[in-house]
Amino acid sequence: MSIVIDEELCTGCASCMDSCMYDAIELENNKAKVLEDNCTLCRACIETCPEEAISLVREDVKVQKVDISQFKGVWVIAEHYQKKIQNVSLQLLSKGRLLADLLQVYLSFVILGSDFDDKLEQLSLYGMDEIIYIKSPILKDYYSDLYTKVISELVLENKPEIILIGATPTGRDFAPRVAKRLNAGLTADCTGLEINHATRDLLQTRPTYGGSIMATIRTPSSRPQMATVRAGIFNMPEKVKKKVYIRKIEYEFEEKDSVSKIVKVISKTKTSVNLEDAKIIVAGGRGVGSREGFRVIEELAKVLDAELGGSRITVELNWLDPDRQIGQTGKTVTPKLYIACGISGAIQHIVGMQNSEIIVAINKDPNASIFNWAHYGIVGDLHEIIPVLIEEIKKIKVNE
Numbered sequence: 001m002s003i004v005i006d007e008e009l010c011t012g013c014a015s016c017m018d019s020c021m022y023d024a025i026e027l028e029n030n031k032a033k034v035l036e037d038n039c040t041l042c043r044a045c046i047e048t049c050p051e052e053a054i055s056l057v058r059e060d061v062k063v064q065k066v067d068i069s070q071f072k073g074v075w076v077i078a079e080h081y082q083k084k085i086q087n088v089s090l091q092l093l094s095k096g097r098l099l100a101d102l103l104q105v106y107l108s109f110v111i112l113g114s115d116f117d118d119k120l121e122q123l124s125l126y127g128m129d130e131i132i133y134i135k136s137p138i139l140k141d142y143y144s145d146l147y148t149k150v151i152s153e154l155v156l157e158n159k160p161e162i163i164l165i166g167a168t169p170t171g172r173d174f175a176p177r178v179a180k181r182l183n184a185g186l187t188a189d190c191t192g193l194e195i196n197h198a199t200r201d202l203l204q205t206r207p208t209y210g211g212s213i214m215a216t217i218r219t220p221s222s223r224p225q226m227a228t229v230r231a232g233i234f235n236m237p238e239k240v241k242k243k244v245y246i247r248k249i250e251y252e253f254e255e256k257d258s259v260s261k262i263v264k265v266i267s268k269t270k271t272s273v274n275l276e277d278a279k280i281i282v283a284g285g286r287g288v289g290s291r292e293g294f295r296v297i298e299e300l301a302k303v304l305d306a307e308l309g310g311s312r313i314t315v316e317l318n319w320l321d322p323d324r325q326i327g328q329t330g331k332t333v334t335p336k337l338y339i340a341c342g343i344s345g346a347i348q349h350i351v352g353m354q355n356s357e358i359i360v361a362i363n364k365d366p367n368a369s370i371f372n373w374a375h376y377g378i379v380g381d382l383h384e385i386i387p388v389l390i391e392e393i394k395k396i397k398v399n400e
């Protein structure tokens, strides 16, 4: 899609320029002209033009032929906040390592920022072969246009075949911008990544049609192949001591090089629930029966020093706070122990907890699909089973 200006109708009144927040229109010979690099297709100019000289044109999708054999290497883009690399980026390194080994290529960790010089040694323990550190004071914060520009230029120069990005609010803003610039395929919110050995294609699996099926997507004719992945889908990598090549590139940017300006960064106030980092989670589903029924789940969570979670239905029924929902539209968790009580095991729930180290399911239906995912299963009424469990745990605690 692109914004097209009809020169015959354009009077050069510049109202479109005034309406454009992205400095994407200039006047040339008294006619408006679109600067494609800046244009976000927001359409504000179309609505403003008094002459109706501006329109949005959908071009036929052209499959750009690229020589995919020229693309080599797996990149993970680092996301950071207040000088700390986010866990999702480190988790992507563990999957990136597997993919790079299968493809027999380098795994590179790409950091755009400042003040990381003293952290590179520590970071190099996370299994990459190379750290590409793009340093500029302004890159300390996420500037969407500057980050997009730098990464797009780097990709054109280095030609990685795979780029992995966290499916965080920042990653969701940044990844499509880069993909558009590079005419590359992008799959959002992947829950699985594999390699087709014959074609070297990245097989990107994600829930689709409201989560009722899992789709595996590939982009066979374009490179790089880009995917975003939520936190908690992959495990943190083991730390290893190995030689890591560090490439530092200094960029000279100024604030005026960006169309946006970060005025102030306001940290989100933390809620008391931190399910993503919980070691033990006791989760309840519709089988708990009622809001009062949750008391027994809460009690089990308490004796185990665990966090409380639940399926979407329990949130919809107002039995549980929304920030405790686990699953596709809730949180993705990876505790050491996950106890699912009265949860049937719908795929939308499973994608949020399948990477738990040990899954225990309590369900009165022996055919419930949660048992396909559980390491230990107890068939029976949770209201009879959990009180017994609580008593036994209390006894063990007393004897410790």
Ligand SMILES: Cc1cc2nc3c(=O)[nH]c(=O)nc-3n(C[C@H](O)[C@H](O)[C@H](O)COP(=O)(O)OP(=O)(O)OC[C@H]3O[C@@H](n4cnc5c(N)ncnc54)[C@H](O)[C@@H]3O)c2cc1C
Residues within 6 Å of the ligand: 210, 211, 284, 285, 286, 287, 288, 310, 311, 312, 313, 314, 325, 326, 327, 328, 329, 330, 331, 341, 342, 343, 344, 345, 346, 347, 348, 349, 352, 362, 363, 364, 365, 368, 380, 381, 382, 383
């Ligand atoms: C787009 C979309 C996104 C979604 N996102 C999510 C999400 O993020 N998270 C999520 O959880 N769901 C999500 N869902 C909903 C999901 O499809 C299921 O409907 C939901 O997970 C089912 O919740 P449940 O297992 O608690 O309830 P049910 O499917 O009703 O299962 C209840 C289970 O409890 C058992 N049971 C009943 N009584 C007892 C008892 N006394 N003792 C023991 N067992 C008992 C039953 O045998 C049954 O297996 C989503 C759906 C869609 C369409």
